[in-house]
Structure formats: structure tokens, C-alpha cells
Amino acid sequence: MWRPPRRCLPRALRRAAGTGTATSTGTGTAPGRRLLLSTPIFYANGPPHIGHLYSALLADALLRHRRLRAAGPARLCTGTDEHGLKIQQAAAAGGTSPAELCQRVSGLFRQALTRAGVAYTDFIRTSEPRHQRAVRHFWGALGDAGVLYKGSYEGWYCTPEESFLPESQLAERTDGQGRPCKVSLESGHEVHWTKEENYMFRLSAFRDPLQSWLRDNPRAIVPDLFYRRVLRWLDEDLPDLSVSRERSRLQWGIPVPGDPSQTIYVWVDALVNYLSVLGYPESHGPWWPAAHHVVGKDILKFHALYWPALLLAAGLQPPERILVHSHWTVRGQKMSKSLGNVVEPGVCVGRFGVDGFRYFLLRQGVPERDCDYYDEKVVKLVNSELADALGGLLNRSTAPSINPSNTYPRFSEPCFPKVPGCREAGRACVEDYELVAAVAALPTQVDGYFQSFQIYKALECIAQCVRQTNGFFQRHRPWKLERREAGEQLWLDTVLHVTLECLRVYGTLLQPVVPRTADRLLSRLAVGPGERGLSGLTFLPRYDGKPCPFEGRQLGPDTGVLFHRLGKPQTGKKRK
Numbered sequence: 007m008w009r010p011p012r013r014c015l016p017r018a019l020r021r022a023a024g025t026g027t028a029t030s031t032g033t034g035t036a037p038g039r040r041l042l043l044s045t046p047i048f049y050a051n052g053p054p055h056i057g058h059l060y061s062a063l064l065a066d067a068l069l070r071h072r073r074l075r076a077a078g079p080a081r082l083c084t085g086t087d088e089h090g091l092k093i094q095q096a097a098a099a100g101g102t103s104p105a106e107l108c109q110r111v112s113g114l115f116r117q118a119l120t121r122a123g124v125a126y127t128d129f130i131r132t133s134e135p136r137h138q139r140a141v142r143h144f145w146g147a148l149g150d151a152g153v154l155y156k157g158s159y160e161g162w163y164c165t166p167e168e169s170f171l172p173e174s175q176l177a178e179r180t181d182g183q184g185r186p187c188k189v190s191l192e193s194g195h196e197v198h199w200t201k202e203e204n205y206m207f208r209l210s211a212f213r214d215p216l217q218s219w220l221r222d223n224p225r226a227i228v229p230d231l232f233y234r235r236v237l238r239w240l241d242e243d244l245p246d247l248s249v250s251r252e253r254s255r256l257q258w259g260i261p262v263p264g265d266p267s268q269t270i271y272v273w274v275d276a277l278v279n280y281l282s283v284l285g286y287p288e289s290h291g292p293w294w295p296a297a298h299h300v301v302g303k304d305i306l307k308f309h310a311l312y313w314p315a316l317l318l319a320a321g322l323q324p325p326e327r328i329l330v331h332s333h334w335t336v337r338g339q340k341m342s343k344s345l346g347n348v349v350e351p352g353v354c355v356g357r358f359g360v361d362g363f364r365y366f367l368l369r370q371g372v373p374e375r376d377c378d379y380y381d382e383k384v385v386k387l388v389n390s391e392l393a394d395a396l397g398g399l400l401n402r403s404t405a406p407s408i409n410p411s412n413t414y415p416r417f418s419e420p421c422f423p424k425v426p427g428c429r430e431a432g433r434a435c436v437e438d439y440e441l442v443a444a445v446a447a448l449p450t451q452v453d454g455y456f457q458s459f460q461i462y463k464a465l466e467c468i469a470q471c472v473r474q475t476n477g478f479f480q481r482h483r484p485w486k487l488e489r490r491e492a493g494e495q496l497w498l499d500t501v502l503h504v505t506l507e508c509l510r511v512y513g514t515l516l517q518p519v520v521p522r523t524a525d526r527l528l529s530r531l532a533v534g535p536g537e538r539g540l541s542g543l544t545f546l547p548r549y550d551g552k553p554c555p556f557e558g559r560q561l562g563p564d565t566g567v568l569f570h571r572l573g574k575p576q577t578g579k580k581r582k
Contacts (some may be wrong), residue, residue, distance in 0.1 A: 052109040070518035085130035090272035094258040140282035147320040160201035212315040249288040295323040361520035381575035397568035415499035417548035
């Protein structure tokens with residue numbers, strides 16, 4: 007177990023030093039246990055784009071999945087980061103005040119997330135009194151721990167990233183006038199040499215504690231490539247961190263308690279939001295450190311190095327997990343206002359539907375690598391997997407011509423026997439048994455992928471099973487079976503029963519990703535609100551000789567096409 011450096015940690019943490027900070031390593035937590043899921047708080051200097059929405063949808067899907075598992079109380083916090091030099095400058099350029107700019111942009115984020123069906127429970131703004139009070143208390147805890155000191159600091163400062171950058175993270179470029187300049191390797195933004203007197207945080211003292219924390223918790227940062235990246239950072243130089251700016255340079259921020267000449271650094275201010283939503287410093291205890299932060303790879307260092315070190319210094323444990331995702335490009339290019347290729351969530355939701363766009367981002371987004379966006383890809387995927395494969399299967403298997411009684415048909419064990427020796431007498435073929443085995447294993451498979459932050463793989467598995475089920479339906483052509491013959495009617499009912507059972511499983515598993523579409527599907531199958539959870543999900547119980555509660559039940563009302571096909575995008579049309 008690691009031993010925090012006693013010379014710079016508060017007394018409460020010194021007493022806990024011998025116990026370490028081993029935390030839960032899985033998204034799946036014990037029943038009844040609390041969990042805080044969070045997105046980054048989004049910088050309020052401009053409107054949201056699909057990268058912001060992707061972070062929020064990942065967290066939202068994890069929250070919805072956890073609730074379906076009845077795993078215990080959970081919260082999802084998001085919000086806007088409203089302090090810093092960038093906002094101060096953006097407000098001045100727009101002829102407005104920082105407060106007015108933040109009020110407007112924060113409203114745009116809240117509107118975009120709500121419209122996309124993000125079920126957040128907390129929306130925090132760093133301009134709120136509750137947050138500022140938490141930040142001042144957190145700063146006081148750092149001061150009491152002896153980890154802050156005042157010193158002269160100089161270096162290359164990137165205003166868009168609100169951070170000082172070392173030479174190793176810079177590149178030589180030319181500006182718009184052809185003059186040589188330095189830019190951030192990560193973002194391409196220009197940096198400027200800055201020298202000022204700031205408060206410094208003794209980050210260098212926390213190399214060993216951070217390394218021990220990560221060694222003891224190999225799943226603290228996922229995917230693994232980002233975990234290994236943080237370990238490499240800890241092997242490099244770890245200089246002390248500037249945690250304030252001169253008030254003369256930055257007025258739009260929280261003043262340092264007891265020193266009105268300094269403003270608390272925007273990233274320290276922003277990171278404390280994960281505590282302020284929990285009522286820090288009084289009522290955070292029941293929830294912290296059971297927190298899972300969903301963040302983009304561009305802010306990994308702030309969340310995986312600075313934030314855990316700050317927490318340890320303040321006498322708190324690091325968050326349980328940091329779930330990292332990569333970025334979205336547009337036709338192979340980075341999204342940029344100058345290129346005019348920023349993709350607005352509202353436009354996409356309006357064009358592709360809430361569930362259509364949710365499905366695309368979560369199905370195509372791969373946390374380990376950057377993913378590319380273009381309209382044609384959305385249309386092709388959504389039409390193929392939601393409209394045609396899933397929606398078409400539901401429409402065909404519940405059509406009045408094939409199921410005139412509009413009921414959940416009965417399963418015939420002689421037609422589809424489980425006992426190997428009896429299979430020759432049945433009507434099912436090898437591929438049918440492969441389908442049953444695949445769908446029976448699907449809930450556990452999907453659950454595992456959600457736990458490992460691989461939602462895209464869960465959706466791949468579901469899509470594959472949907473294709474298999476369409477093959478099953480097409481293979482046996484139930485519309486050609488002769489109902490007047492008793493044996494044919496039994497087989498027809500069995501084919502429909504197996505198909506509807508597959509659809510019930512798919513609808514249940516898709517609820518975290520396409521909640522509205524899944525609700526319509528399950529309602530059509532007459533699956534009640536209390537029958538949609540994951541903990542009691544069973545597939546085809548009659549195949550195992552057990553009763554099926556849906557057998558013989560009247561189906562729900564036909565509400566038409568499950569998901570309408572999307573039209574072809576207009577090529578050459580300029581999208582905002």
C-alpha cells in the first residue's frame with residue numbers, strides 16, 4: 007500500500023495513509039451502493055457541438071443501464087464551466103459581460119442535453135454560490151495541508167486551453183501574418199510567454215502516491231491505453247502546478263481567499279464541481295469517492311493527474327474510475343469554426359431524430375480512437391439497423407396477416423425441442439439453435455460491455471443478433487405456412503413466439519441507448535413497466551420447460567412504423 011508524503015498532507019489523510027486508496031474497479035457496483043456519474047462541465051465560451059453531446063450520451067447510457075439493473079441510487083451531473091480568461095475575452099469581443107455570455111451559453115447546453123434525452127439529475131454552473139463556497143473551502147483545505155506556496159512562475163500559456171504547457175507539448179508554426187510562433191501540439195492553438203507571481207501546488211510531491219493509486223487500481227482509468235499514458239506521464243518530469251492567476255490579468259473568476267490580488271485557476275475551480283454537486287463540504291460523504299468521470303482525452307491530464315493529487319492533498323480519495331473517450335472528426339478533419347465544419351447537436355437531432363442520433367453516436371463512437379462523422383454515414387447506419395432490421399422485423403412479425411389474433415403466440419416444445427435426441431423430430435434447424443444460444447447469452451454479454459465502457463460493442467452484438475433473427479424469420483417463411491393444418495399452425499406460432507421473444511430482449515437491452523424507440527417496441531409487445539428491468543430478464547423460458555408470462559397475452563396497440571427511414575442527405579449543403 008502507498009504512503010502519502012506526510013510533510014504535505016493533512017492530518018486526516020496521514021491517519022489514513024496506512025490503509026491505501028484501493029477503490030472499486032468496475033462500473034458494476036454492489037446492489038444498493040451509490041454512484042455518481044459525471045460529464046465534464048462544458049466551457050461556456052461557445053455553443054455545444056457533437057463532442058460535448060457524445061460525452062453526455064455515454065454517461066446517460068451508463069446511468070440508464072445501471073437503473074435497469076436496479077444497482078442502487080445513482081446520479082448524473084453535468085453543467086457549465088463559466089470562469090477563465092477565455093470567457094472574459096469572448097465576452098469582451100461580443101460586446102457583452104461575462105455573466106450575460108455564460109447565462110446564454112449555459113442555457114444552450116441545458117437545452118441541447120435535454121433535447122437529446124440526457125437524464126441528468128444535477129446541472130451545476132461554476133458561477134453559482136453553492137459552487138463558489140465549495141471551491142473556497144477546498145482551497146482552504148489545500149492551504150491547511152501545506153501544499154500551496156507563492157512563487158514566481160513563467161512559461162508558455164495557452165488561453166483556449168487555460169493552461170501552461172511545457173516545451174515538449176509545443177510545436178513551431180507561423181501565424182496568419184507569416185511570423186514564427188509556438189502552438190500547442192494537442193490543439194494547435196497559439197501560446198504566449200507569460201510571467202507572473204502565482205500560488206503553486208506541490209504536485210511534485212504526489213508522484214509516488216499517484217503511481218501507487220494506479221498500480222493498486224488498474225481499472226481506475228479506462229480504456230487501458232489511457233491508463234498506460236498516465237503512467238508514462240508519471241515517469242516524466244512532474245513540476246509543481248500554478249493554481250492561481252494575477253487578478254489584474256483575470257478578473258472573471260473566484261478570488262483566492264485572503265488574497266484579493268489572485269484569482270483561483272480555472273481548472274482547480276472547475277474540477278471541484280464534482281464535489282459541489284454533492285454538497286461539499288457537509289454532505290458529500292455518502293457519495294464520494296464512488297464517482298465515475300466521463301471525459302474526453304484532451305482533458306485526461308487534468309482529471310487523471312491534477313485532480314487525484316488535489317483530492318489527496320485535501321484529505322479525500324481519488325474518484326473510482328475515469329472513463330476516457332476520443333474525439334469526433336468531420337470527414338477526416340478536426341472540427342473547427344474556421345473550417346465551418348462544426349456539427350451542431352440540435353441540427354442533427356432535428357434531422358435524424360433523438361434516438362437515431364443517439365444510436366449513431368453510441369454505435370459508432372469507439373473510446374480508444376477518433377471517429378469520423380458525416381451525414382451519409384448516419385443515414386446508412388440508422389436505416390439499416392433501426393428502421394430496416396429492427397423495425398422491419400417487428401412489423402413483419404406482428405402484421406395482422408400473419409398474427410390475426412394480435413397475441414403473443416404459444417411455443418411448441420415438440421416443434422423446437424431442447425433435448426438433443428428429440429431434435430430430429432422437430433422443425434428447428436442448426437441455425438435456429440445457434441440463434442437461441444446467441445440471444446440467451448446476449449444480456450450477460452451486453453452487461454459486460456457496459457461495465458467495461460464498450461457500449462459500441464454491446465450494440466454490435468445486439469445488431470448481429472437482430473440480423474440472425476431476421477434470417478430465422480426469413481428462413482421459415484411463416485407467411486407461407488398453412489394455418490388450417492394443426493402441425494403447421496403450431497410451427498407458425500412457435501416461429502412467431504421465438505421472434506417476439508428475441509424482440510423483447512432487444513427492446514429491453516436497447517433502453518439505455520434509444521429509450522423512446524425501445525419503449526414503443528416493448529409497448530407493442532405488451533411488456534409492462536415492471537417487466538422491463540435487466541435483473542430478471544430471461545429469454546425463451548418455454549424452451550427450458552418453464553412458463554412464459556407473455557404467452558397468450560394480447561399485444562399492445564399498433565402505433566405504426568417503429569422507426570421511419572431517413573431520407574438521403576443533400577450533398578453539398580453547408581451545415582452549421
